[in-house]
Amino acid sequence: MKITDAEAYVCHMPLAEPFYPTWIPGIPSMNNSFLLVRLLTDEGLDGFAAAPAFLGELRGVPELLKVFLVERDPFQVEHFTKVFRSAKAVGIRAWFMEIALWDLIGKATGQPVYRLLGAFRDRVLAYASTGELREPARRAEDALAIKEKGFKAIKLRIRSMDIKDDLAVVTAVREAVGPDMDIMVDANQAWPIHGFGEYPTWDLKRAMTEVKALEELGVLWLEEPLGMYDYDGLSTLTASTSVGISGGELNNDIFDFRELINRRCYDVLQPDVTLACGILNGKKVAGMAEAAGLIVNPHTWTNGIGFAANLQLMGAIPNCTFCEFPYDPPGWTPEGRDAMLSRPFDIDDEGFVRLPEAPGLGIEVDMEKVRAHGEKVL
Ligand SMILES: [Mg+2]
Structure with a gap:
């Protein structure tokens, strides 16, 4: 299996009521805001990852990292771990991308990741x-x-x-x-x-x-x-x-x-x-x-x-x-x-x-909702 492409969306999904987190005093959250990444493969599988992102500040990260991912085998997690570590050296928070690899590995093997x-x-x-x-x-x-x-x-x-x-x-x-x-x-x-x-x-x-x-x-x-x-x-x-x-x-x-x-x-x-x-x-x-x-x-x-x-x-x-x-x-x-x-x-x-029984992360991402509340940035 090879990764063939990556998509990314900056999403702001509205909360039912404003939320006042103690760790960000003075700024209520009106949305659940995050960057969603979707990795695609030559076997037709897709793997998902997401990171909290208030204003879309991570929007360039998937595009930058895509060159390290495309044409590679998602099973090589130790290899990608070194890639994500080196991204940190230039100030980029990239660990969240790793979970999309596990989602793919789980889907390819038909097993939830924890198994x-x-x-x-x-x-x-x-x-x-x-x-x-x-x-x-x-x-x-x-x-x-x-x-x-x-x-x-x-x-x-x-x-x-x-x-x-x-x-x-x-x-x-x-x-x-x-x-x-x-x-x-x-x-x-x-x-x-x-x-x-x-x-x-x-x-x-x-x-x-x-x-x-x-x-x-x-x-x-x-x-x-x-x-x-x-x-x-x-x-x-x-x-x-x-x-x-x-x-x-x-x-x-x-x-x-x-x-x-x-x-x-x-x-x-x-x-x-x-x-x-x-x-x-x-x-x-x-x-x-x-x-x-x-x-x-x-x-x-x-x-x-x-x-x-x-x-x-x-x-x-x-x-x-x-x-x-x-x-x-x-x-x-x-x-x-x-x-x-x-x-x-x-x-x-x-x-x-x-623990979900479905393979990978065991989740089903609602792409319709992602598109409705997200801006496609890759
Ligand atoms: Mg805590």
Whole structure:
């Protein structure tokens, strides 16, 4: 099989309601915006990939990389990994393209990707990953609805200027859902986006103070409490508490993760195959982490295709404990998140996300919708 051509679309799929992500303070999202790539082959198969792209800033990437892909065999993922790594050297974020190769490999062999990479499980326990900062009473109400829907765990955003406000949200939710539901919190300190709304900047002292209080509230993990390269601060914090410390969503390639693992910065590593490393490197990171006794719960907060790709990695590794399920209605819903797919992902009756049985990434991209909301750039 040979890759014969590539197409790319800059898409803006409207959300049902504006969404206010804590990690981009001051700028509401009106759309689910992404760059979609479709690789075509001489066997008539197509493979899909997508990356979040706010204004189409990635539009030239598929065209540039097409010359490295066309006429090549998509099975040579190790070879392409080196291509995507070298793209980074000239400032281009290209890892997301790798998942289209796996989609092709899966379709060519008639197998879902996770089965080609080890098939450890066919479903993963989900946690509802919320994205907005909300008042304690409102968030407690949301959490009850989330519990009612069947989720066994919820992740809250804690990004208030004052520690008291962070703890008030967690306390209200704990009181509402009771002791049985797992609660995670995300401080979004690893890669702050500066320039619009206000946000706190944590240091090690604040992280240590706050994590003590979170310990008493029975929080399972605290995500991104410090900068993504503050290896010393992270390892000190991780060693100091029984709350899990997690992060890594924008750390890059196997080399960042080698440092994070060797220095024991995190208990739970969260590489994202579309942002950080690709699926094959994600498997390698999981192997390094397994040897060190650490958990790998991939980050999924991009879009439906990114979710599908990270889910395949979860199915293929033994040291994954939870599937991040981005969910914060009314702004961020499965329908809005997975708007480019024929069917949105959902949880089953027991709160698990099932690995799709269809080959490749196991998704069906709705090209009619992509064309309706996308500009063809290649
Ligand atoms: Mg996060």
